[in-house]
Amino acid sequence: MMTDLLPSTRALGRLADFLSRLRLDMAQEKRAQGELEQLLTTAGIAFEREKRLSAKDIPDFLVTLDGVRIAVEMKTRARRMAIFRQLERYAEHGEVDALLLFTGTAMGLPPAINNKPACVVSMGAAWL
Template structure:
């Protein structure tokens, strides 16, 4: 699946960065600066519905990918949030950039999903 290639490339690029992990809003601002500097097309806090507002909706040539940033959060809450996002037609894939140690299934609601580690860039 072509969208997966785009997702893995983006996740790899994100993991090489040293984003702040102290405050989620600061991390999001740093991610936004990085995406902009790389010329990646995205919408910030795109309203999929009144309740579903992912941090970034990234436009790739193969479809739209949600990028959700979580510095620290309960695993079940993160999964439920991604599950809701995956239920939207406009979403073709999900990337979770997180400091929380967790995995994701290969698909959520039929949409590919991957985890990128916030800590990897600091190793």
């Protein structure tokens, strides 16, 4: 049974909109993460960097927006199934309300993973 996803979906949409307007240096993933950390801080968006959910589940950012905790994973390049499996694991944690993949890899996601809203934002969208 699906829980009420509306608050999570709204917060996820707001974060996706913010990220879609950013022009980050995608040549190196760690550099892009550092840039994103600066931009989130400047925007006053609450987050934890590399939040440990378990020994093997550490999203790049756990953003809190409107009380919703969104696991943000940044991937400049990666295998699609590996990314999806990683997001599936994040969705199993109670500390995560929604999932956002910020990537240079062309891929889609279902609207929800393990009953948690999910979306993809292209790292290249703002450069177009």
